[in-house]
Amino acid sequence: MSKELEKMTPELRAFIEEWKAKPGNLIMVLHRVQQTYGYIPREIAIETSEILGVPLAKIYGVITFYNFFRLRKAGKYNIQVCLGTACYLRGGDDVLKEFEKQLGVGLNATTPDGMFSVEAVRCLGCCGLAPVAVVNGEVHGKLSTKDVENIIAKYCAEG
Amino acid sequence: MAYESYVLVCGGTACCSSGGTTVVETFKKELEAAGLKDKVQVVVTGCLGFCEQGPIVKILPQGTFYVQVKPEDVKEIVAEHLVKGRVVQRLCYDPEQAKKLVAEANIPFYQKQYRIVLRNCGIIDPEKIEDYIARDGYKAIEKVLFEMTPEQVVEEILKSGLRGRGGAGFPTGMKWKFAQQQPKGQKYMVCNADEGDPGAYMDRSTLEGDPHSILEAMTIAGYAIGASKGFIYIRAEYPLAIERLQIAIKQAHELGLLGEDILGSGFSFDIELRFGAGAFVCGEETALLQSIEGNRGMPKPRPPFPAVKGLWGRPTVINNVETLANIPVIINKGADWFNKIGTATTKGTKVFALTGKVNNSGLIEVPMGTTLREIIFDIGGGIRGGHQFKAAQTGGPSGGIIPPQFLDTPIDYESLAKIGSIMGSGGLIVMDETDCVVDVARFYLDFTVDESCGKCAPCRIGGRKLLNYLKKITDGRGTEQDIKDMQAICDAMNKASLCGLGQTASNPVRSTLRYFMDEYMEHIKDKKCRAGKCTKLIQYKIDPAKCKGCTLCARKCPANAITGTVKQPHVIDPAKCIKCGQCELNCKFGAISHG
Amino acid sequence: MAKLTLADLRKMREEKQQAMEMRDASNKDVQVIVGMGTCGIAAGAKDTFTALVNAINEKGLTNVLIRQTGCMGLCHSEPTVEVVVPGMPTVIYGNVDAATAKSLVEKHIVGHQLIDDKILDRPSIDIIKNA
Ligand SMILES: Cc1cc2nc3c(=O)[nH]c(=O)nc-3n(C[C@H](O)[C@H](O)[C@H](O)COP(=O)(O)O)c2cc1C
Ligand code: SF4
Ligand code: SF4
Ligand code: SF4
Ligand code: FES
Ligand code: FES
Ligand code: FES
Numbered sequence: 001m002s003k004e005l006e007k008m009t010p011e012l013r014a015f016i017e018e019w020k021a022k023p024g025n026l027i028m029v030l031h032r033v034q035q036t037y038g039y040i041p042r043e044i045a046i047e048t049s050e051i052l053g054v055p056l057a058k059i060y061g062v063i064t065f066y067n068f069f070r071l072r073k074a075g076k077y078n079i080q081v082c083l084g085t086a087c088y089l090r091g092g093d094d095v096l097k098e099f100e101k102q103l104g105v106g107l108n109a110t111t112p113d114g115m116f117s118v119e120a121v122r123c124l125g126c127c128g129l130a131p132v133a134v135v136n137g138e139v140h141g142k143l144s145t146k147d148v149e150n151i152i153a154k155y156c157a158e159g
Numbered sequence: 160m161a162y163e164s165y166v167l168v169c170g171g172t173a174c175c176s177s178g179g180t181t182v183v184e185t186f187k188k189e190l191e192a193a194g195l196k197d198k199v200q201v202v203v204t205g206c207l208g209f210c211e212q213g214p215i216v217k218i219l220p221q222g223t224f225y226v227q228v229k230p231e232d233v234k235e236i237v238a239e240h241l242v243k244g245r246v247v248q249r250l251c252y253d254p255e256q257a258k259k260l261v262a263e264a265n266i267p268f269y270q271k272q273y274r275i276v277l278r279n280c281g282i283i284d285p286e287k288i289e290d291y292i293a294r295d296g297y298k299a300i301e302k303v304l305f306e307m308t309p310e311q312v313v314e315e316i317l318k319s320g321l322r323g324r325g326g327a328g329f330p331t332g333m334k335w336k337f338a339q340q341q342p343k344g345q346k347y348m349v350c351n352a353d354e355g356d357p358g359a360y361m362d363r364s365t366l367e368g369d370p371h372s373i374l375e376a377m378t379i380a381g382y383a384i385g386a387s388k389g390f391i392y393i394r395a396e397y398p399l400a401i402e403r404l405q406i407a408i409k410q411a412h413e414l415g416l417l418g419e420d421i422l423g424s425g426f427s428f429d430i431e432l433r434f435g436a437g438a439f440v441c442g443e444e445t446a447l448l449q450s451i452e453g454n455r456g457m458p459k460p461r462p463p464f465p466a467v468k469g470l471w472g473r474p475t476v477i478n479n480v481e482t483l484a485n486i487p488v489i490i491n492k493g494a495d496w497f498n499k500i501g502t503a504t505t506k507g508t509k510v511f512a513l514t515g516k517v518n519n520s521g522l523i524e525v526p527m528g529t530t531l532r533e534i535i536f537d538i539g540g541g542i543r544g545g546h547q548f549k550a551a552q553t554g555g556p557s558g559g560i561i562p563p564q565f566l567d568t569p570i571d572y573e574s575l576a577k578i579g580s581i582m583g584s585g586g587l588i589v590m591d592e593t594d595c596v597v598d599v600a601r602f603y604l605d606f607t608v609d610e611s612c613g614k615c616a617p618c619r620i621g622g623r624k625l626l627n628y629l630k631k632i633t634d635g636r637g638t639e640q641d642i643k644d645m646q647a648i649c650d651a652m653n654k655a656s657l658c659g660l661g662q663t664a665s666n667p668v669r670s671t672l673r674y675f676m677d678e679y680m681e682h683i684k685d686k687k688c689r690a691g692k693c694t695k696l697i698q699y700k701i702d703p704a705k706c707k708g709c710t711l712c713a714r715k716c717p718a719n720a721i722t723g724t725v726k727q728p729h730v731i732d733p734a735k736c737i738k739c740g741q742c743e744l745n746c747k748f749g750a751i752s753h754g
Numbered sequence: 755m756a757k758l759t760l761a762d763l764r765k766m767r768e769e770k771q772q773a774m775e776m777r778d779a780s781n782k783d784v785q786v787i788v789g790m791g792t793c794g795i796a797a798g799a800k801d802t803f804t805a806l807v808n809a810i811n812e813k814g815l816t817n818v819l820i821r822q823t824g825c826m827g828l829c830h831s832e833p834t835v836e837v838v839v840p841g842m843p844t845v846i847y848g849n850v851d852a853a854t855a856k857s858l859v860e861k862h863i864v865g866h867q868l869i870d871d872k873i874l875d876r877p878s879i880d881i882i883k884n885a
């Protein structure tokens with residue numbers, strides 16, 4: 001699959017310029033980059049390094065330290081299964097395994113058609129609904145392995 | 160047509176099982192007989208949070224709360240209370256016990272919860288600054304800026320006895336005093352909203368429900384220590400809390416409650432947000448400061464403490480969200496009001512995210528000194544699905560597991576430390592007999608190993624080794640020597656790690672070894688997991704007496720582990736079985752079980 | 755809005771407190787308050803909100819104010835809705851799905867009856883009001 005290079009959007013450039021003078025700006029800038037592209041494209045990281053005058057090595061040092069930042073694009077539907085304590089105790093790991101099984105992908109991987117990716121996260125803050133999974137911001141609570149098929153089907157239908 | 164009174168009868172699980180259903184029927188009959196059918200409505204409710212004393216009946220509009228109401232009592236309630244308007248004293252809950260908890264603080268005698276931190280959550284619209292102002296919001300800042308010196312503010316907080324709710328319980332007033340005593344110049348006030356404990360969401364709910372209380376508290380702290388700038392370090396995983404904080408900051412700016420010359424007092428203070436990025440260690444204060452500075456969040460040795468040398472080398476106070484939410488109330492109502500609540504060493508209340516195997520999981524706030532039993536069995540409504548209480552876990556990955564014999568321990572920092580756990584930030588997870596404590600210890604170690612920053616060897620290497628031992632044991636390959644080795648590693652990590660993460664990472668292991676050694680031994684010697692959670696140790700068995708020889712299980716088994724002839728009892732070959740559970744699921748005669 | 759002086763702030767607090775006492779200046783004497791924290795929203799509070807608005811419009815009620823609030827602490831029974839009707843006790847309902855929302859408007863607000871099986875207790879007294 002050939003990959004097109006991402007271009008820095010004018011909004012992003014303006015944001016970086018605005019933050020340039022503030023101390024400790026790097027993480028806030030990287031958040032904005034990820035918000036724009038869904039991940040941190042290498043070419044944008046290079047450009048950011050130039051604008052901010054921060055070595056690329058430092059940028060990658062920070063990206064790789066923090067779990068939140070991703071270097072690859074997620075699937076069209078990113079399935080985040082909670083493995084916080086409350087969800088784990090109520091079977092979150094079984095739900096995660098079921099997603100992996102049904103989609104035929106491992107953790108942190110994307111299906112070949114780019115539709116789904118599966119991630120584990122720690123506590124989404126709705127432990128009362130445990131176990132919980134979030135798909136592109138939509139929360140599915142009180143899950144059991146039986147619900148997995150329906151959830152996947154629902155998003156498949158939406159295309 | 161409106162009713163004059165309402166009889167609420169609890170229809171929660173606990174109350175129903177203690178006879179609540181009959182109470183409802185009896186009320187309906189007695190009211191009809193008394194000719195009050197059209198004046199009094201009988202309503203069945205959800206759990207009223209007092210399950211140990213059920214069945215519960217509450218009469219509105221008076222709000223009278225009757226406990227342990229038996230069908231025989233109903234006639235009296237109708238005749239006395241509803242006809243004559245006289246409370247039936249005999250059925251009221253004994254007020255003495257509750258009084259002890261909150262002397263003079265005007266707690267209604269039956270309620271276990273007391274909300275200081277969450278005073279506005281669930282009441283105000285968090286996106287409207289007027290709602291906050293109407294409920295004494297920004298009143299503390301008036302008092303502080305116009306009537307108190309910074310020294311007096313620090314004194315008041317010291318006197319209140321408030322201790323940090325982020326985990327360690329350090330007296331907040333002392334922390335402020337250190338920072339105040341530093342030479343004048345740029346200082347910073349930081350709010351720690353990183354809330355990394357997986358399975359806890361107290362701070363998130365506070366920020367979502369009452370963002371202005373944190374802004375006001377930070378401004379008060381800024382005035383006290385001489386800082387003009389504040390940062391809120393908040394998890395990027397909390398988009399709604401971030402949005403509400405942004406709205407709140409904007410509103411406070413517009414009204415001049417943040418920014419230059421607040422209310423014309425001459426004091427200026429501003430607050431900015433900084434986002435975390437999914438690293439648990441960044442909740443540790445020195446790592447958090449690194450992260451705000453835009454670096455990898457690696458902890459630093461202390462001293463120097465942040466109060467002396469913090470953000471960009473300047474004196475910095477870091478406080479947790481919940482700690483801060485107490486501040487405006489302490490200023491408004493006074494230290495003496497606050498320090499009457501709680502225990503001898505720990506004042507005020509604690510917010511817990513009560514989750515796991517309880518009926519009512521939720522966000523609760525109780526006076527310090529409340530017992531685990533009250534929290535789990537009254538407020539929490541007891542254990543789900545009629546299971547048995549096995550243990551509670553507080554303090555998340557840095558905390559310990561508390562066995563049933565300590566259910567009646569009044570909670571404060573010291574009492575929890577004494578029994579091998581910690582208060583922590585407020586995660587409170589309840590486990591039943593289907594949870595395996597060894598597996599839970601492994602779960603937490605998995606987390607801390609994942610989150611260790613790798614800077615120091617005891618945590619980086621020790622954690623990994625500890626996890627490997629736990630995996631070995633849950634896989635059924637453990638030895639008794641492993642236990643000894645684990646204990647040694649726990650001690651080493653505790654003593655030699657650089658930051659709190661490594662120092663406390665062994666707590667889940669230590670406390671389970673302390674209270675549940677027999678279960679470790681079962682895993683090691685008998686290759687058995689009594690909770691049936693450690694899948695590698697599960698054995699599937701067919702009961703020959705129940706097996707009809709239908710062959711279904713043999714056909715369903717993906718590993719061809721089941722053999723037998725038609726109409727004869729089948730058997731499972733444990734060596735081939737991959738523990739998928741299909742056979743048990745499919746057997747129509749309940750002949751297959753696992754343990 | 756202009757920046758406040760101390761006197762302005764005090765005046766604003768007083769006015770708003772009075773407005774809250776008398777319910778609302780705009781003649782809305784019934785209040786419906788929906789818990790909209792992350793977990794409430796996850797459990798469907800937005801649908802509940804919409805259903806309430808629809809039911810109120812359907813009934814042609816003009817005296818009802820619907821607003822949001824944060825976590826009431828009753829996360830096990832989200833979505834939660836508090837209903838304030840003059841002359842009736844203020845109650846909190848849990849597990850309010852769209853259907854319950856509808857009957858809440860019809861039975862409680864219009865019919866002045868409490869609904870079975872859904873009422874929960876406010877977990878604590880209000881320390882601001884009961885000083
Ligand atoms: C590994 C680790 C994680 C921590 N996570 C948090 C956290 O998520 N939130 C928090 O307020 N404090 C956390 N702390 C405690 C902070 O270091 C610090 O003590 C606290 O924010 C101080 O505020 P307080 O005095 O108001 O409690 C953590 C500590 C350690 C060692
Ligand atoms: S104890 Fe662990 S998290 Fe803390 S500095 Fe050492 S390696 Fe890093
Ligand atoms: S399915 Fe049940 S009854 Fe049938 S052969 Fe297997 S164990 Fe026996
Ligand atoms: S648990 Fe699975 S592998 Fe084991 S005997 Fe039953 S069906 Fe076969
Ligand atoms: S543990 Fe899963 S939402 Fe909290
Ligand atoms: S079930 Fe009745 S008070 Fe909990
Ligand atoms: S977050 Fe919804 S009631 Fe707690």
